[in-house]
Structures are given as C-alpha cells and as structure tokens.
Amino acid sequence: MSFKYPLATSSWDDAEYAALDRVIESDMFSMGPEVRAYETEFADLFGSKFAVMVNSGSSANLLMTAALFFTRNPALKLNRGEEVIVPAVSWSTTYYPLSQYGLRLKFVDIDRETLNYDLAALEAAITDRTRALMVVNLLGNPNDFARLKALTEPRGIVMIEDNCESMGATFENRQAGTFGVMGSYSSFFSHHISTMEGGMVVTDDEELYHVMLSLRAHGWTRNLPKFNHVTGEKSDDPFEESFRFVLPGYNLRPLEMSGALGREQIRKLPALIEGRRANGAMVQDMLNDHPRFMIQREIGESSWFGFSLVLREDHAGQRAQMVRDLGEKGFECRPIVAGNFAKNEVMQHIDHEIHGTLSNADYIDANGLFVGNHHYPLPEAIRELASL
Numbered sequence: 083m084s085f086k087y088p089l090a091t092s093s094w095d096d097a098e099y100a101a102l103d104r105v106i107e108s109d110m111f112s113m114g115p116e117v118r119a120y121e122t123e124f125a126d127l128f129g130s131k132f133a134v135m136v137n138s139g140s141s142a143n144l145l146m147t148a149a150l151f152f153t154r155n156p157a158l159k160l161n162r163g164e165e166v167i168v169p170a171v172s173w174s175t176t177y178y179p180l181s182q183y184g185l186r187l188k189f190v191d192i193d194r195e196t197l198n199y200d201l202a203a204l205e206a207a208i209t210d211r212t213r214a215l216m217v218v219n220l221l222g223n224p225n226d227f228a229r230l231k232a233l234t235e236p237r238g239i240v241m242i243e244d245n246c247e248s249m250g251a252t253f254e255n256r257q258a259g260t261f262g263v264m265g266s267y268s269s270f271f272s273h274h275i276s277t278m279e280g281g282m283v284v285t286d287d288e289e290l291y292h293v294m295l296s297l298r299a300h301g302w303t304r305n306l307p308k309f310n311h312v313t314g315e316k317s318d319d320p321f322e323e324s325f326r327f328v329l330p331g332y333n334l335r336p337l338e339m340s341g342a343l344g345r346e347q348i349r350k351l352p353a354l355i356e357g358r359r360a361n362g363a364m365v366q367d368m369l370n371d372h373p374r375f376m377i378q379r380e381i382g383e384s385s386w387f388g389f390s391l392v393l394r395e396d397h398a399g400q401r402a403q404m405v406r407d408l409g410e411k412g413f414e415c416r417p418i419v420a421g422n423f424a425k426n427e428v429m430q431h432i433d434h435e436i437h438g439t440l441s442n443a444d445y446i447d448a449n450g451l452f453v454g455n456h457h458y459p460l461p462e463a464i465r466e467l468a469s470l
C-alpha cells in the first residue's frame with residue numbers, strides 16, 4: 083500500500099550511487115578505508131574523539147554494553163546482577179543487550195509530553211544500587227542532560243545514550259549522543275541518514291574505543307593500534323597478531339559500501355536536519371493547541387524523527403478512529419516506538435523491576451501514534467494534520 087504521506091523517504095541522489103560505484107571500482111567490499119574515513123568524519127562532525135561503525139543501531143547498543151563489561155576502568159566497569167535504569171518507552175534492542183549481559187533493568191516512566199524520562203520519577207528511582215543509566219532520546223527529542231548529569235555524576239552512575247532516533251538533535255549546542263560515556267546512532271533506512279543498515283558508537287574514552295575495536299571484530303587484536311589499552315604493545319609481526327583473540331567479541335562489522343554511503347549522507351546531514359527542523363517549527367506553530375491531540379514538547383533542539391500525536395484526555399480511547407482518519411487523509415502512522423515496553427511478552431525473559439507506575443507510558447501506549455517527518459517542506463501534510 084502506498085501512502086501520500088509515508089513514514090520515511092529516501093535522501094539519496096547520484097552521490098550515493100557514485101559512492102557505491104566507487105566501492106565496486108575499488109574491489110574492496112569488506113570493512114576498509116571508506117569505513118575508517120566515515121568514522122573520522124562522523125567523530126569530527128559530532129564533536130567526539132572516536133567513532134566505531136557497526137552494522138546496525140542495535141549492534142551499536144550491544145557494543146556499548148559489552149564494552150562496559152570488558153573495560154578495565156573500575157569507574158565504568160559493570161558486573162552481572164547490577165542495576166541499570168531504562169525508560170519505559172523505547173525500542174526492543176535498547177533493552178536486550180543490557181539484559182543479555184545479566185543486568186537487572188529498572189523501568190522508569192516517561193513524561194507524557196516530552197516522551198523522554200519523567201525526571202521526578204527518575205530521581206526517585208535512583209538508589210545506591212543504581213550502577214548505570216540508559217538514556218534514550220525519543221523521536222528526535224534530546225533529554226535534559228543538565229539534569230541527567232546532575233543526577234548521575236555525583237553518584238558515579240555510568241550514563242550511556244541510545245541516540246538511534248535522534249541524530250542531529252542538540253542540547254545546549256552539544257550533539258545528543260555525546261553526553262553519555264558512549265552514544266549509539268542508527269542509519270537504518272527510515273532514520274535521519276540512511277546507509278540502509280548501519281550504526282555507530284561515539285566516545286571520548288580511548289580505552290572504551292580500543293575495547294570496541296576488538297569486540298566489533300571477533301575479539302581479535304588485528305584492528306587495534308600498536309600501542310593500545312587492551313593488550314599494551316602489539317607485536318610487529320602481523321602473522322602473530324592475525325589470529326590473536328583477547329576478548330569474547332562478535333562480528334558486527336559493516337560493509338565498505340555502508341561506510342561510503344555514510345560519508346555521502348553526513349555531508350548532507352546539516353541540510354537534512356535543517357529541513358526537518360523547519361517542519362518541526364511549523365508543526366509547533368500550527369498544532370500546539372490542537373483540541374484533539376498533543377504534540378511532543380521539545381527539549382533543547384529536536385531533530386524531529388517524526389511527529390507524535392497523543393490524544394488529549396477528553397479524547398482518550400479514540401485512537402482507532404484517529405488511525406482511520408489519518409489513513410483516509412493518506413498518512414502512514416505507527417505506535418510511539420514500542421509503547422510501554424514492559425507490557426511485551428518478551429518481559430518474561432528479562433530480569434527487571436518496575437519503579438512506581440508506568441502510567442504515562444501506558445497512556446501513550448493506548449492513545450499515541452506518530453507520523454513521518456522528512457527533510458523537505460511538508461506544509462500540505464501539516465495543514466491536513468491541523469484539520470483533523
């Protein structure tokens with residue numbers, strides 16, 4: 083079924099096809115110089131020291147989590163059974179790696195308007211047992227990192243960010259994804275940039291960077307610099323270092339084509355974000371006081387992944403009608419990420435507790451949805467939303 087107003091559209095043009103041709107010409111398809119160049123350019127653009135590309139945003143979350151188990155830095159190292167706080171609304175693979183590494187997940191409610199952490203609930207949920215905080219910037223909206231830092235830093239709580247939905251968002255002029263000790267990004271098709279599949283982790287911590295270089299590829303030493311934080315000094319004999327395994331890692335490597343695509347796409351990123359923000363401003367202008375639904379309240383500068391519409395209380399329970407009305411106007415829409423994730427059947431496999439109630443997550447689970455945003459102007463679509 084094709085929609086007049088789809089959730090996602092392509093931002094590729096000849097540049098991306100030329101990049102693919104460049105890789106074909108080079109005859110080097112597995113991870114190589116394009117991926118390396120993309121990582122350097124990405125780190126520079128986002129104001130981070132290091133970047134590690136992987137094959138998806140989900141893999142980026144896995145790599146961040148694993149790195150916290152294999153770091154030698156006691157201030158960052160996590161152990162099985164320790165508590166990590168997570169927001170009740172996010173994507174499945176925000177949670178899975180944390181659970182797979184044996185952490186106990188404490189679910190905290192979100193704010194009904196920002197769709198990010200309910201900061202009062204978060205503050206109340208933090209105890210002496212809390213070791214880490216997973217921050218998710220939902221649908222383009224950055225969290226209030228000034229508050230989050232004030233909550234975590236004095237207690238030595240390790241903060242990581244799943245920024246897979248919010249590339250290009252900023253808080254106090256700093257890029258979302260760079261506030262945590264590591265931050266993840268996705269470049270899956272429907273996101274701000276597209277390498278079709280792809281992800282990235284950024285960090286300023288050189289030891290974590292080296293740990294991730296090893297974990298990304300078989301847990302071997304081959305991609306580590308000669309002097310590194312994992313093995314110390316490597317041998318100058320490449321034969322000796324070719325099959326030397328030091329960490330229980332994975333194969334999360336991206337293709338060289340994905341790196342080449344990423345390089346073209348981040349050149350466009352400032353313009354892509356500007357286009358999305360212009361639409362965001364128009365949505366704020368035209369839909370802020372809509373009688374039927376609330377829009378997402380922006381913290382910092384959102385990169386507006388999409389536009390959430392949450393029914394106001396006097397319209398609660400009428401989402402099915404809203405989906406029908408949107409469908410008639412040609413809008414493709416989806417629930418707000420996974421709604422209240424803690425309601426999913428998969429929770430029986432996840433060691434967890436729920437802090438207080440998740441009433442806002444439940445509310446948006448039953449009464450929320452989102453429609454797509456794009457990098458080009460959407461005045462007609464926004465006027466249609468206003469007329470709902």
Ligand SMILES: Cc1ncc(COP(=O)(O)O)c(C=O)c1O
Pocket residue numbers: 138139140141143172173175176218244246247268269270280281419
């Ligand atoms: C918050 C969040 N985290 C992680 C992911 C996973 O990213 P990917 O689809 O690249 O694996 C997504 C996917 O959209 C997401 O929304």
